Amino acid sequence: MATGAGAVDFPNRPKGEPLLAAIGITKDFATIRANDDINFAIHPGEIHALLGENGAGKSTLVKILYGALQPTGGEIRWKGKPVAIANPAAARALGIGMVFQHFSLFDALTVAENIALALADPPPMNQLRARIEKVSAEYGLPLNPRSVVADLSVGERQRVEIVRCLLQEPQLIIMDEPTSVLTPQEADDLFVTLNRLVAEKKSVLYISHRLEEVKQICHHATILRHGKVVGECDPQQETAARLASLMVGAELRQLQAPAPASPSAPVRLAVDHLSLPRPHAFAIALDDVCLDVRGGEIVSIAGVAGNGQDELFDAISGETRAGTPGAVRIDGAECGRRGVNTRRRLNAAFVPEERLGHGAVPRMKLSSNVVLTRHATREGLVKSGVVNFTGAREVVDRVTQLFDVRKGSPDPEASALSGGNLQKFVVGREFDRKPGVLVVCQPTWGVDAGAATTIRQALIDLARQGAAVLVISQDLDEILEISDRVAVISKGRLSPPVDARGITREGIGLLMGGAHHGEGAAHAH
Amino acid sequence: MRIELIRRPEHSRTMVVLSPIIAIALTVIAGFFVFLAIGVDPLQALYIYFIEPLTAGWSIEALFVKAVPIILVAVGLSLCYLANNWNIGAEGQFAAGAIAGSVFPILVPGWNGPEVMVAMLVMGVLGGMLYAAIPALLKIRFGANEILTSLMLVYVAQLFLDWLARGPWRNPEGHNFPDSRPFDGGQVLPVLVGSDVRISLVFAVVAVIVAWFVLRRTLTGFQISVLGQAPRAGAFAGFSQNRMILLTFLVSGGLAGLAGICEVAGPIGMLRTTVSPGYGFTGIIVAFLGRLNPIGIFFAGLLLALSYLGGEGMQIALGISDQITRVFQGMLLFFVLACDTLIYYRIRFVRTGQHPAGEAKHGRA
Numbered sequence: 001m002a003t004g005a006g007a008v009d010f011p012n013r014p015k016g017e018p019l020l021a022a023i024g025i026t027k028d029f030a031t032i033r034a035n036d037d038i039n040f041a042i043h044p045g046e047i048h049a050l051l052g053e054n055g056a057g058k059s060t061l062v063k064i065l066y067g068a069l070q071p072t073g074g075e076i077r078w079k080g081k082p083v084a085i086a087n088p089a090a091a092r093a094l095g096i097g098m099v100f101q102h103f104s105l106f107d108a109l110t111v112a113e114n115i116a117l118a119l120a121d122p123p124p125m126n127q128l129r130a131r132i133e134k135v136s137a138e139y140g141l142p143l144n145p146r147s148v149v150a151d152l153s154v155g156e157r158q159r160v161e162i163v164r165c166l167l168q169e170p171q172l173i174i175m176d177e178p179t180s181v182l183t184p185q186e187a188d189d190l191f192v193t194l195n196r197l198v199a200e201k202k203s204v205l206y207i208s209h210r211l212e213e214v215k216q217i218c219h220h221a222t223i224l225r226h227g228k229v230v231g232e233c234d235p236q237q238e239t240a241a242r243l244a245s246l247m248v249g250a251e252l253r254q255l256q257a258p259a260p261a262s263p264s265a266p267v268r269l270a271v272d273h274l275s276l277p278r279p280h281a282f283a284i285a286l287d288d289v290c291l292d293v294r295g296g297e298i299v300s301i302a303g304v305a306g307n308g309q310d311e312l313f314d315a316i317s318g319e320t321r322a323g324t325p326g327a328v329r330i331d332g333a334e335c336g337r338r339g340v341n342t343r344r345r346l347n348a349a350f351v352p353e354e355r356l357g358h359g360a361v362p363r364m365k366l367s368s369n370v371v372l373t374r375h376a377t378r379e380g381l382v383k384s385g386v387v388n389f390t391g392a393r394e395v396v397d398r399v400t401q402l403f404d405v406r407k408g409s410p411d412p413e414a415s416a417l418s419g420g421n422l423q424k425f426v427v428g429r430e431f432d433r434k435p436g437v438l439v440v441c442q443p444t445w446g447v448d449a450g451a452a453t454t455i456r457q458a459l460i461d462l463a464r465q466g467a468a469v470l471v472i473s474q475d476l477d478e479i480l481e482i483s484d485r486v487a488v489i490s491k492g493r494l495s496p497p498v499d500a501r502g503i504t505r506e507g508i509g510l511l512m513g514g515a516h517h518g519e520g521a522a523h524a525h
Numbered sequence: 526m527r528i529e530l531i532r533r534p535e536h537s538r539t540m541v542v543l544s545p546i547i548a549i550a551l552t553v554i555a556g557f558f559v560f561l562a563i564g565v566d567p568l569q570a571l572y573i574y575f576i577e578p579l580t581a582g583w584s585i586e587a588l589f590v591k592a593v594p595i596i597l598v599a600v601g602l603s604l605c606y607l608a609n610n611w612n613i614g615a616e617g618q619f620a621a622g623a624i625a626g627s628v629f630p631i632l633v634p635g636w637n638g639p640e641v642m643v644a645m646l647v648m649g650v651l652g653g654m655l656y657a658a659i660p661a662l663l664k665i666r667f668g669a670n671e672i673l674t675s676l677m678l679v680y681v682a683q684l685f686l687d688w689l690a691r692g693p694w695r696n697p698e699g700h701n702f703p704d705s706r707p708f709d710g711g712q713v714l715p716v717l718v719g720s721d722v723r724i725s726l727v728f729a730v731v732a733v734i735v736a737w738f739v740l741r742r743t744l745t746g747f748q749i750s751v752l753g754q755a756p757r758a759g760a761f762a763g764f765s766q767n768r769m770i771l772l773t774f775l776v777s778g779g780l781a782g783l784a785g786i787c788e789v790a791g792p793i794g795m796l797r798t799t800v801s802p803g804y805g806f807t808g809i810i811v812a813f814l815g816r817l818n819p820i821g822i823f824f825a826g827l828l829l830a831l832s833y834l835g836g837e838g839m840q841i842a843l844g845i846s847d848q849i850t851r852v853f854q855g856m857l858l859f860f861v862l863a864c865d866t867l868i869y870y871r872i873r874f875v876r877t878g879q880h881p882a883g884e885a886k887h888g889r890a
Binding site for chain 2: 317318319339340341344350352354357358359360361362363364368371372373375376382385386387389412413415416
């Protein structure tokens with residue numbers, strides 16, 4: 001196995017003395033060793049991918065490199081010299097910049113003002129604006145320094161973060177999941193910028209779990225698993241499946257997708273001209289949403305986060321009531337004005353995006369969390385107002401078996417489960433009812449690759465047994481993998497669904513930007 | 526040296542039991558220094574405060590007399606608090622129950638058969654419920670903060686009671702004392718054991734058992750916990766937040782009202798300008814000291830009743846103001862809430878010096 005700086009020759013990798021080398025980095029938290037003897041090196045002018053599942057230790061390592069955490073052991077060498085990076089300011093002084101996954105911008109201020117706030121010693125505003133314009137032109141990051149951040153799209157906000165980072169003239173830029181909030185087109189623009197950076201011999205440490213884009217742009221990859229480096233490779237020479245199995249440590253199962261149901265199958269879930277005003281100032285109004293899901297098929301709703309997905313989910317589940325009874329129909333029954341439990345009794349099941357606090361009560365046992373969604377479905381869990389917790393524990397056991405939920409005790413509190421295992425539980429809790437209609441939001445969000453395959457296969461199997469499955473997801477790979485038809489939600493409006501077999505990432509991406517309704521796109525700017 | 530709180534993956538069942546015991550121990554230690562500061566022998570004072578009341582038959586009886594209203598109030602409050610409804614106004618609901626329950630014995634003094642007690646108890650419960658419905662409806666309709674509304678309504682009820690006892694309901698044959706006419710016959714709660722432990726002890730025990738069952742086994746109890754801990758998950762389960770606000774306020778108001786009428790129809794035997802030495806507020810401490818668990822509340826109620834008796838004992842034996850009771854109750858609540866942190870967090874001591882500022886801090890500088 002190739003670990004350590006330059007132990008094996010990778011012909012496509014930029015040559016030279018490593019810009020940054022980590023030697024034996026170890027970080028212990030109370031009971032967990034998050035990083036265990038990590039060795040790797042970043043060469044000048046390379047885009048270096050850091051790959052790993054959730055909990056593999058990527059964030060810890062990055063925080064150490066950026067000075068936000070101190071390692072328990074090991075050393076960092078910058079241009080060959082050992083350095084101690086005491087805090088983020090020290091990292092910036094060395095020439096290490098970071099672009100965070102979640103932005104830290106003030107909405108009410110302009111681009112230039114936001115950037116001035118981040119600089120240790122900001123120049124006068126006129127000069128700063130000129131520098132911003134210069135940097136943004138050089139790197140293909142079109143940005144008006146006078147724009148107010150609140151008016152910018154997510155992609156533009158990320159450009160502000162990148163420009164802010166570039167103004168500090170870093171030699172190494174750390175990017176944490178930079179494309180997770182971007183449309184495919186915005187991601188392509190970002191890749192152009194990254195290529196210009198490496199052309200100037202700057203280096204990028206690129207953290208992502210999107211293997212296709214890592215293959216596309218990265219020169220070298222270090223793969224972490226359980227806090228250790230398990231390998232390094234040239235991602236352009238590997239298949240995505242091989243990268244995934246390196247991350248997971250096992251070969252991934254391929255999804256089995258038999259033929260979808262015939263177009264004449266009955267419509268089991270219908271959303272009919274559903275419009276809803278925005279419930280609060282930061283929400284999205286739903287505008288005339290129409291959608292049919294037939295028994296036997298999986299329909300997916302793609303879209304960038306915050307375009308009305310949550311509001312649509314709440315309206316379909318019944319947490320928000322629609323204005324008219326006919327706006328939502330389950331197996332033909334009008335239930336637009338009925339609550340979530342009426343809809344569950346019509347054999348519909350719902351899995352929200354937020355696991356803790358919405359799909360499950362964090363400080364309650366799994367058995368209580370079974371009762372949470374199944375107390376009103378007339379399956380004997382509540383008799384004369386008394387809860388049958390023994391029966392609920394049997395459900396927990398069944399779900400555990402079915403979805404391989406890993407837990408420390410037979411019936412722990414929901415918050416004691418890891419994110420992936422809790423997701424398997426909240427999905428399995430609904431599967432155990434054998435629902436006729438399943439609406440699931442972000443089914444594999446934050447779940448490792450192995451569990452994601454399990455959940456996706458279960459969704460396909462459920463659909464092929466005759467259920468109507470609606471998936472709301474921001475993960476295009478997932479959508480393309482499992483869907484029969486795809487619709488895109490943008491600013492509260494839903495595009496007509498199209499056949500998933502004929503569509504490409506780019507096609508979905510254009511719809512995400514709002515291209516399906518011309519006036520919507522015109523309003524966007 | 527720096528102290529860090531580390532979140533536990535799961536709440537500690539040991540600490541659920543230990544936390545009130547640690548809190549009591551810390552209260553005793555703090556009390557030791559309080560007595561030292563005011564210049565009395567701390568050991569003697571602690572003996573008089575905590576031990577002596579348990580050494581005589583009559584004082585054990587007095588313990589139960591004081592514990593009953595506190596337990597009734599605290600059981601109701603625990604339901605409110607579990608549902609995340611901060612009813613601070615049990616003292617006012619207690620007074621409202623006392624007033625409503627006294628309507629018949631004061632306005633129809635001749636009706637004093639055994640059946641009048643049923644009517645008085647029903648009136649007392651209804652009075653407390655209606656009074657508690659005010660902050661509940663204000664919260665549901667206007668989103669008014671129930672902590673403020675329920676607390677302010679305490680003073681309204683107390684002043685109304687004061688006016689009644691001095692004015693229209695004053696006993697015409699009472700030599701101008703601000704008391705109502707004394708209740709008699711069926712208007713007085715029957716004695717259960719001894720001379721002063723009345724049937725209201727049965728009400729308290731029944732309330733404890735019913736509340737325990739509701740919380741442990743029923744869907745209503747489950748709704749209370751879910752809505753209290755995770756309102757969004759409660760909505761996903763199809764539970765109504767507003768229904769639960771009203772229900773928990775009505776139950777806690779009803780129990781406080783019951784405690785109120787049992788107090789005036791029992792140990793006091795008439796309506797006075799004040800009918801409670803602060804049972805409604807003490808109930809808050811008892812609810813938390815009892816871990817919002819009805820069984821725990823039963824024992825916590827006895828402990829707080831002891832603090833009242835101890836305060837009286839201090840006044841008699843050492844001439845210290847009975848305000849010492851409030852000091853002890855305040856310290857106890859303070860330590861209970863502080864120790865509760867240990868249920869969800871454990872403490873870690875970190876040596877400082879090697880880690881500069883900036884740990885776990887990132888982003889802009």
